[in-house]
Amino acid sequence: MSFTQYTKKIALVDCNSFYVSCERLFNPKIRKKPVVVLSNNDGCIISRSTEAKALGIKMGEPYFKEKDIIVKNNVQVFSSNYSLYGDMSRRVMRTLKRFNSGIEVYSIDEAFLDLSNFSDDEIEEVGKEIRTTVLQWTGIPTSIGIAKTKTLSKVANHIAKKKQSGVVSLIGIQNIDPILEKVEINDVWGVGRQLTKFYHKNGIYNAKQLKNKSNTWVKKSSNVLSSRTAMELRGISCIDLETTSSKRKSCVVSRSFGKRVESFQELKEAVVGYALNASEKIRSESLATKTITIFIRTSPFQNRFGYYSNSKTIDLPISTNNSIEIVKAVICGLKVIFKNGYRYQKAGVMLSHLSDSTNSKNLFSSEKDEKINNLMKSIDDTNYRYGRSTLSLASAGVHKKYNLKREYSSKIDTADFHSLPTIKTI
Numbered sequence: 001m002s003f004t005q006y007t008k009k010i011a012l013v014d015c016n017s018f019y020v021s022c023e024r025l026f027n028p029k030i031r032k033k034p035v036v037v038l039s040n041n042d043g044c045i046i047s048r049s050t051e052a053k054a055l056g057i058k059m060g061e062p063y064f065k066e067k068d069i070i071v072k073n074n075v076q077v078f079s080s081n082y083s084l085y086g087d088m089s090r091r092v093m094r095t096l097k098r099f100n101s102g103i104e105v106y107s108i109d110e111a112f113l114d115l116s117n118f119s120d121d122e123i124e125e126v127g128k129e130i131r132t133t134v135l136q137w138t139g140i141p142t143s144i145g146i147a148k149t150k151t152l153s154k155v156a157n158h159i160a161k162k163k164q165s166g167v168v169s170l171i172g173i174q175n176i177d178p179i180l181e182k183v184e185i186n187d188v189w190g191v192g193r194q195l196t197k198f199y200h201k202n203g204i205y206n207a208k209q210l211k212n213k214s215n216t217w218v219k220k221s222s223n224v225l226s227s228r229t230a231m232e233l234r235g236i237s238c239i240d241l242e243t244t245s246s247k248r249k250s251c252v253v254s255r256s257f258g259k260r261v262e263s264f265q266e267l268k269e270a271v272v273g274y275a276l277n278a279s280e281k282i283r284s285e286s287l288a289t290k291t292i293t294i295f296i297r298t299s300p301f302q303n304r305f306g307y308y309s310n311s312k313t314i315d316l317p318i319s320t321n322n323s324i325e326i327v328k329a330v331i332c333g334l335k336v337i338f339k340n341g342y343r344y345q346k347a348g349v350m351l352s353h354l355s356d357s358t359n360s361k362n363l364f365s366s367e368k369d370e371k372i373n374n375l376m377k378s379i380d381d382t383n384y385r386y387g388r389s390t391l392s393l394a395s396a397g398v399h400k401k402y403n404l405k406r407e408y409s410s411k412i413d414t415a416d417f418h419s420l421p422t423i424k425t426i
């Protein structure tokens with residue numbers, strides 16, 4: 001007699017070369033070509049297509065170091081276009097939400113799914129269906145690893161990356177030691193550089209060796225987190241999914257400037273822009289903020305001009321997600337910390353102590369609040385339809401000279417009608 005098995009099943013869905021895949025979506029000419037995407041201000045290589053990897057271009061390398069290979073092989077280079085990647089990420093996550101109730105969006109291109117409600121026999125097929133659906137609906141290729149714990153699903157994902165099918169399930173495999181033996185200890189989820197050194201010193205070089213170490217040893221010699229990792233490698237789930245019902249606690253928008261900024265006016269325009277972005281973000285998640293932090297700093301590498309870094313936190317009497325109030329607070333904060341005579345390189349705004357805005361109506365809510373909420377909603381809707389910053393506040397400025405250096409940007413904005421691709425018929 002056989003029973004249908006319903007064990008715990010966690011899938012890690014990871015988008016392949018995510019930024020490159022986003023650029024390719026709107027530019028079919030580069031589908032089969034080597035492509036790389038650069039970090040802010042065109043500094044380092046942060047995403048590579050398979051073809052670029054095959055040329056030996058390394059992840060995280062400064063662009064100038066790889067320039068020879070890039071020019072010689074006609075590698076397509078793109079500046080990062082975060083509004084495009086952010087939007088595509090939301091589309092992928094929305095698609096994934098269709099499959100189950102438990103999802104943890106882990107990063108811009110990764111999510112854990114709880115697939116425990118599917119049986120052991122069908123799980124691999126479910127994985128394949130998820131992969132096909134994401135590809136069909138968003139155009140983004142993914143790799144999916146499925147296992148009993150988060151740590152093992154990361155391992156499975158590692159293997160899936162190299163497989164044609166893109167899906168690997170470790171569910172139902174009795175002995176996973178041969179698989180774990182091939183996973184280097186520093187590739188195990190949660191094992192950083194320090195811990196790797198420590199494990200190496202103690203003769204642990206791969207995941208199998210950590211799994212088979214006695215729990216007492218792991219506990220005694222390192223910390224609670226490492227023993228959780230060891231347990232997870234044994235198939236005992238210790239790290240729960242942080243699902244969307246446990247909403248985010250803070251929202252940060254910060255950028256490095258393409259050129260140094262010195263005047264109060266320019267700095268103000270930048271931070272007001274970040275404040276607007278952050279307010280829009282929390283409104284879209286029905287959250288309101290009670291604490292606003294603004295921070296500015298100069299480059300730590302330009303000693304000639306002196307280093308300065310400061311922040312100011314403002315606590316509001318009542319939570320809000322109203323752009324006007326948030327911008328007012330940010331400008332107040334900036335006035336306190338701004339110092340003349342410095343060349344600023346980075347600034348940012350953080351909204352924290354976030355709470356559900358739907359039940360933040362209080363005794364002091366008035367008709368005026370209602371009107372402001374409606375105004376915010378129309379701004380968001382308009383910007384969604386006609387492109388970011390169609391409607392904004394005057395204090396955000398009009399000419400943004402300090403914006404990121406983005407020499408090779410594809411300039412695609414999925415929230416902007418003007419950058420829709422055009423199709424020519426012959």
Ligand SMILES: [Mg+2]
Nearest residue numbers: 014015017109
């Ligand atoms: Mg990825």
